[in-house]
Amino acid sequence: MEKFSRNQRIAAITKILVEKPNKVINLNNFTEIFNAAKSTISEDIVIIRDILNKLKIGNIETISGASGGIKYACNVSEVEKEKFANELCFILKEKNRIIPGNFIYMTDVMYNPEMVHKAAAILSLNFNKLSIDYVVTVETKGIPLAYEVAKLLGVQLIIVRRDSKVTEGPTVSINYLSGSSKRIQNMSLSKRSMKRGSKCVFIDDFMKVGGTALGIIDLLREFDSEVLGIGVLIDSVENKRKLVNDYISILKFNGISEDGTAVLIPSENKK
Amino acid sequence: MEKFSRNQRIAAITKILVEKPNKVINLNNFTEIFNAAKSTISEDIVIIRDILNKLKIGNIETISGASGGIKYACNVSEVEKEKFANELCFILKEKNRIIPGNFIYMTDVMYNPEMVHKAAAILSLNFNKLSIDYVVTVETKGIPLAYEVAKLLGVQLIIVRRDSKVTEGPTVSINYLSGSSKRIQNMSLSKRSMKRGSKCVFIDDFMKVGGTALGIIDLLREFDSEVLGIGVLIDSVENKRKLVNDYISILKFNGISEDGTAVLIPSENKK
Numbered sequence: 001m002e003k004f005s006r007n008q009r010i011a012a013i014t015k016i017l018v019e020k021p022n023k024v025i026n027l028n029n030f031t032e033i034f035n036a037a038k039s040t041i042s043e044d045i046v047i048i049r050d051i052l053n054k055l056k057i058g059n060i061e062t063i064s065g066a067s068g069g070i071k072y073a074c075n076v077s078e079v080e081k082e083k084f085a086n087e088l089c090f091i092l093k094e095k096n097r098i099i100p101g102n103f104i105y106m107t108d109v110m111y112n113p114e115m116v117h118k119a120a121a122i123l124s125l126n127f128n129k130l131s132i133d134y135v136v137t138v139e140t141k142g143i144p145l146a147y148e149v150a151k152l153l154g155v156q157l158i159i160v161r162r163d164s165k166v167t168e169g170p171t172v173s174i175n176y177l178s179g180s181s182k183r184i185q186n187m188s189l190s191k192r193s194m195k196r197g198s199k200c201v202f203i204d205d206f207m208k209v210g211g212t213a214l215g216i217i218d219l220l221r222e223f224d225s226e227v228l229g230i231g232v233l234i235d236s237v238e239n240k241r242k243l244v245n246d247y248i249s250i251l252k253f254n255g256i257s258e259d260g261t262a263v264l265i266p267s268e269n270k271k
Numbered sequence: 272m273e274k275f276s277r278n279q280r281i282a283a284i285t286k287i288l289v290e291k292p293n294k295v296i297n298l299n300n301f302t303e304i305f306n307a308a309k310s311t312i313s314e315d316i317v318i319i320r321d322i323l324n325k326l327k328i329g330n331i332e333t334i335s336g337a338s339g340g341i342k343y344a345c346n347v348s349e350v351e352k353e354k355f356a357n358e359l360c361f362i363l364k365e366k367n368r369i370i371p372g373n374f375i376y377m378t379d380v381m382y383n384p385e386m387v388h389k390a391a392a393i394l395s396l397n398f399n400k401l402s403i404d405y406v407v408t409v410e411t412k413g414i415p416l417a418y419e420v421a422k423l424l425g426v427q428l429i430i431v432r433r434d435s436k437v438t439e440g441p442t443v444s445i446n447y448l449s450g451s452s453k454r455i456q457n458m459s460l461s462k463r464s465m466k467r468g469s470k471c472v473f474i475d476d477f478m479k480v481g482g483t484a485l486g487i488i489d490l491l492r493e494f495d496s497e498v499l500g501i502g503v504l505i506d507s508v509e510n511k512r513k514l515v516n517d518y519i520s521i522l523k524f525n526g527i528s529e530d531g532t533a534v535l536i537p538s539e540n541k542k
Contacts, residue, residue, distance in 0.1 A: 051279040113422035151384035
């Protein structure tokens with residue numbers, strides 16, 4: 001059988017790990033692919049781990065036991081976090097982004113895979129240690145971001161719908177008060193989408209006063225499940241009093257300035 | 272300045288490439304990170320390219336010229352494609368997935384990052400050479416799949432909405448006839464979301480007769496843009512006459528069998 005060089009194994013193992021964040025991969029997978037001893041693969045992994053740590057772009061954890069193996073998690077350095085937040089501020093402050101009603105047009109950012117991946121990587125760092133079961137979002141604009149966070153945390157994504165669909169079977173629906181417009185809104189979730197007693201993280205694109213987040217907390221209570229963390233790309237500090245306390249964001253929005261641009265600053269999330 | 276070993280460079284370069292599929296990365300990025308000569312980095316990349324090709328898990332293209340560099344694209348071997356299609360069949364044939372109205376419950380699959388990533392990788396192979404500008408989908412269930420395809424193709428995602436939203440500015444709306452239920456439905460897209468004269472790929476979870484796909488073609492015509500390819504996870508062969516001709520799928524659905532399970536087989540997409 002063919003043998004592979006250390007260089008070759010390292011490239012392939014890195015590729016496989018990066019595509020499966022937070023999933024435990026047994027070393028036997030690699031010994032089979034590369035026809036190599038476990039000790040050889042372990043040495044490869046030490047090299048990969050060291051350089052990912054050194055550059056602060058990732059980490060590899062060793063899980064011992066029969067169902068053990070290794071588990072890759074992404075990382076983002078403080079420098080990169082700051083760079084990304086500043087870049088995002090710069091983009092979203094463009095004058096032509098202001099939409100009647102003082103909204104910021106940010107759909108292009110929310111659907112840009114490169115930016116979404118970076119934002120998700122930064123948000124996911126706060127939830128890596130929580131051992132959650134699901135990432136939850138509500139349709140539509142936050143879905144790519146929530147999907148990436150779910151992928152990086154190695155869990156299933158759950159999308160709460162605005163109305164129930166025939167293709168999803170029996171659903172649980174709740175009404176909630178959207179914090180900003182004070183309108184009663186509906187959200188619903190397929191009964192079979194979530195195991196009872198689950199731990200979740202809620203991800204969204206924008207938080208105004210947190211009405212949606214509170215609605216999600218209520219909805220998940222119907223599944224005996226709880227929200228352990230909340231992450232949004234942008235939260236508005238225009239409304240000082242939020243309906244939820246514990247959340248992280250990448251940027252803070254403080255209204256529209258007199259020159260007609262959005263007032264945005266990087267959030268300081270203390271961990 | 273610190274020097275890095277070949278092993279270290281290979282691990283880090285692989286990680287960076289895999290996270291930015293189909294984006295041209297200038298070699299200067301790597302010479303700076305690793306304080307190494309361009310020729311050294313080129314040798315690293317030859318090693319990475321060779322092993323990715325050998326294992327049929329990826330490819331690295333060299334783009335010459337001033338704005339040149341290297342570009343990574345994922346690959347999936349025929350064996351892996353077949354394995355995935357069979358695995359997906361197996362999962363979706365579970366008896367308890369049939370929902371009143373003879374729908375298959377497949378939300379959990381569509382929101383499972385590992386499965387979505389694999390499906391997207393397989394679909395993206397068919398569109399890699401088209402040099403498209405956007406991947407388009409319609410909310411909600413196909414969004415994660417479309418997002419992954421967009422990411423793998425290195426382009427922006429566009430999500431067509433069922434109704435227009437205040438946060439997206441002026442929109443273009445069309446009515447279309449959903450092929451299966453013969454109902455008139457609405458879809459809308461923010462005017463600023465797409466450049467005129469764009470080339471797109473449409474991605475969705477399920478195609479019945481292709482009414483939605485036809486609607487997307489009509490909608491994009493309003494943007495002087497065209498659909499160069501269509502990819503879905505599952506297409507139904509219950510309706511022989513489709514409204515669109517050219518599309519690829521991973522599975523074919525042929526109704527519900529007498530024992531109450533879905534009839535599904537892997538598609539044979541000839542290229």
